[in-house]
Amino acid sequence: MNSKLETVNWGIIGCGDVTEVKSGPAFQKTEHSKLVAVMRRNKEKAADYARRHGVPKWYHSADDLINDPEVNAIYIATPPDTHASYAIQAMRAGKPVYVEKPMAMNYSECRKMIHVSKETGMPLFVAYYRRTLPAFLKVKELVESGAIGIPLSVSVTLIKSAAEKGKDPEEHNWRVNPEVAGGGHFFDLASHQLDFLDFVFGPVNEVHGIAYNQAGYYEAEDTVTGTFAFENGVAGTGLWCFVADESAEKDDIEIIGTQGKINLPCFIHGDLRLTTAKGAINFSFQNPENISHNLVKNVVSSLRGEEECVSTAETAARTNAVLDEMVKEYYKNKDFLQKSTNHKGSCRLD
Template sequence: MVHWGFIGCGAVTEKKSGPAFSKVEGSDVVAVMRRDGQKAEDYARRHGIGKWYDNADDLIHDPAVNAVYVATPPGSHLEYAVAAMRAGKPVYLEKPMAASYEECLQINRISQETGVPCFVAYYRRTLPYFLRVKQLIDDGLLGDISTVQIRFAIPPYKEDYNRESLPWRLKKEIAGAGYFYDLASHQLDLLDYLFGEITDVSGFTNNVAGLYEVEDSLAAAFRFNSGMVGSGSWSFVAPQNSRTDLIDITGTKGSLTFSTFDFSPIQLGTAGGIQEFREENPENIQYYLVESIVNYLNGYGAIPVSTAISATRANWVMDRILGKII
């Protein structure tokens, strides 16, 4: 039985992830932690969890906790992951894995030294929508893949205009970068899952609107280990009431278009015309990945598809695009 402790119990844990840990067979949540103890207590009471803490070390060293879910901003992932693994407790980290590629390497090193596994919440690898995309590619319906292109543009959130109280995702010391780190990490990890490792990448960044210090516009070109090439563009200052969330795959026999966040119908274009595919998400969107991790930790499942090793590659690509590493 996997008895989870949550470090961080904010918005992401309310529906997207938290309930899944109790719904999955062989798993429960025995404690939660938040620096604001009153908020931790409120979360615990509302979700029927017996213990709450305002100190992470107390939760990590609680003998009733044998696995730790870290649902805090990326800037604290390294600290909490290392402490949990040194205590012998497997870790499930929210994405992105850490605030930099170098911090990911440190987490992997401790995991290897201690023999304690670490997983990362790139749950799209387990969702029926993206498994359908993978199936269509693997079935050869596109022929030989020539290119893949990410196109993403959203307008600023209203909070982005308040320089005195910006969202944590726009604070580099907490988030690692801006919205790019938070959102593009899903897209780049997904491409890694579909096509394998990206081994060469270059990028450009800009701050067009000047609403905050981190980048708001980016473009990149990349090449996979197979030799296939791709590109991406991201804007977080698009016009109001406009949104682009598309990944386009072009092959010698057909094309495929789908979204990362909107879950718009998957469109397959071939000589026979255009087909659309729709898939339903689970109520708690991280359910299938959490289930696979629980099964693995309980000794009767395969290695989950999103590990700290695979997640590190997304950080490497992002840090290359951002110019954080050469």
């Protein structure tokens, strides 16, 4: 980006549920940041959002919002199937982009987005806001300070019951439609966990996964197991299941070191627990009212040239690569999901 922005005038493409509390208000609460326009294909819903949130302009065409001269940065909060196309269009129009996670449908699309970002000089950020939340920052601090000695392994467990059980497929959320989401709930939720581990340990250099559909409620994978290793030598395992009984639900990230361990839920707002030979200590944290507020502030500061952003296209693409690798065998011969041959490919950036 050749020049820094003094005030970031945001336009939102896709002002749906995720923007109501999680993200939308953060653009208005952040210093040197304004939300000046929103877009949704449904005119009535776009106008209603603008009215309720005090946004001066609304559109039902992404083209119109992107080409609004007052808008100088774009937040894309649509489902993943349009992330790449909207981001590329916005960057080619000279607008920096902040896009929801996962970054795109697949790693191949991520690489195209990164190429256009470099070609145009437009910054590209991704909404992995856990990189800025206090509990997750504390985990990184504990690991880096040697609180658990040398980190050896990490295990991720996410077991949830199925909201889709007993429902007609037409009632299902887009998050279990691979043609829209890139995969199932695994892509939507595991992406947060894997991105956080990238934040703590750096890139993954080896990954293997097995994906299944055990309940048959939808066509996407509903259970995934995986093993992965980071470049720094930390070994990882993961279990994700989205069709279990409520009694089996579990949300835990466990990091084991030579002198202790750390446990933290990723989605349930619970305590961080540090266990060493001296005993166990619980840490409690308060998240911002709008959960992505800290990251929005970081993005705005980056666009103003004040600091580097912690969630970039390069880091987010690595997460997409890992997701792809874990489910590639499941999607290899799926007729309902027409993918290019390099959709589910290498987990390494090159």
